[in-house]
Amino acid sequence: MTIIDLKKRFVEIYGGSTEDLRVFSAAGRVNLIGEHIDYCGGKVFPAALNLRTAVVARKTGKNEIRLAATTIADRVTLDINRLNDYRDLKWGDYQAGVAFVMQQDGYNIVGCDLLYDTDVPFGSGLSSSASIEVATAMTLATFSAEAGGKGVDLVRLAVLGQRSENTYNGVNCGIMDQFASSLGKKDNAILLNCKTLEYDYVPLELGDYALVIANCNKPRSLQEGKYNERRAETEQALEALKTVLPGITCLADITPEQFEKAGKTVLSGKVYDRAKHVVEECARVLESADALQKGDLKTFGEYLNQSHYSLRDLYEVTGAYLDALSQREREFPGCIGARMTGAGFGGCTVALVEKSKVDEFIKYVDEKYYDDMGVRALFYTTSVENGAQELK
Numbered sequence: 001m002t003i004i005d006l007k008k009r010f011v012e013i014y015g016g017s018t019e020d021l022r023v024f025s026a027a028g029r030v031n032l033i034g035e036h037i038d039y040c041g042g043k044v045f046p047a048a049l050n051l052r053t054a055v056v057a058r059k060t061g062k063n064e065i066r067l068a069a070t071t072i073a074d075r076v077t078l079d080i081n082r083l084n085d086y087r088d089l090k091w092g093d094y095q096a097g098v099a100f101v102m103q104q105d106g107y108n109i110v111g112c113d114l115l116y117d118t119d120v121p122f123g124s125g126l127s128s129s130a131s132i133e134v135a136t137a138m139t140l141a142t143f144s145a146e147a148g149g150k151g152v153d154l155v156r157l158a159v160l161g162q163r164s165e166n167t168y169n170g171v172n173c174g175i176m177d178q179f180a181s182s183l184g185k186k187d188n189a190i191l192l193n194c195k196t197l198e199y200d201y202v203p204l205e206l207g208d209y210a211l212v213i214a215n216c217n218k219p220r221s222l223q224e225g226k227y228n229e230r231r232a233e234t235e236q237a238l239e240a241l242k243t244v245l246p247g248i249t250c251l252a253d254i255t256p257e258q259f260e261k262a263g264k265t266v267l268s269g270k271v272y273d274r275a276k277h278v279v280e281e282c283a284r285v286l287e288s289a290d291a292l293q294k295g296d297l298k299t300f301g302e303y304l305n306q307s308h309y310s311l312r313d314l315y316e317v318t319g320a321y322l323d324a325l326s327q328r329e330r331e332f333p334g335c336i337g338a339r340m341t342g343a344g345f346g347g348c349t350v351a352l353v354e355k356s357k358v359d360e361f362i363k364y365v366d367e368k369y370y371d372d373m374g375v376r377a378l379f380y381t382t383s384v385e386n387g388a389q390e391l392k
């Protein structure tokens, strides 16, 4: 929806005029490479997208936060003095979680009416939840500052978004999504060290190539359980590896050479495979960022492929739909790399495709994927944009 339409909708729901309305926005993201390593202290390489969550907001001075959305009928009222009580909401639990952890962190949470509008497809691996969390945090932090409390610090907002998802919504996610949603920069990817939160922007100069994001359109199921299970497996691997590599604090501290020697001495089976993926994926991110900076897109694309194979064979988070979709993408002449992006088990792929062949690519992949799986993929026209902001 356009900003004007959103404001009109807000007034239909909450009354008043459009004059005193504010609009905040946070981004969905695509992760170029570095999958399932953020919670192991690795470096990841995401970029913020033009697919976003917008929040139209008005301060009310009451002791409540009211929530509505453009696409669902649910209306929710959160009592600011009981923010811990909304964990079981079907919709609104992400917003409640953010408000709660911010309050715990010393922000001055003030009463407001909020209307959410998101075009980040839900459950797509493009961080719809992080965009809701960060847009909420941006809104509440701005209002907190205006009431004399703590204000906007984009890194802090990302950390609080992650904390709320971990502690309020029961998903043990890493920091990548909230960080990209908050700190994304137009036409740049973020090389983020998830151990230290140090980061660099890397210009996304793709020359004759374009990124194409496609949704395999398989509804995700049991995703959260599997995600937490993978995370637990990496923690188990870390504890075992510490006994032979005493200096390490996270799996990302281990080089592939060290792992080659140490891995088999203390790990076996699935836990070995999971750790091997993490160690090698960490190395691939650095190689990929380097290749991109040198303008060597073919090598960058090859790393995307390798990342997918590792997520398929070692980490086991791809599934038949993402495998089929990315395979069809890869076999198209003019596509130099394709992989799943995000948590996996469904959701999206990202492919690097010759610009002049993008339409042909989409047509080809669409048909072949439908033949393979009997569902239609969705293709998004995306651009890389800034992260969290107030729209003036």
Ligand code: GLA
Pocket (backbone or CB within 6 Å): 031, 034, 035, 036, 037, 038, 039, 173, 174, 175, 176, 177, 342, 343, 344
């Ligand atoms: C989800 C999580 C992230 C990250 C990815 C996998 O998007 O929210 O923290 O772990 O999965 O890379």
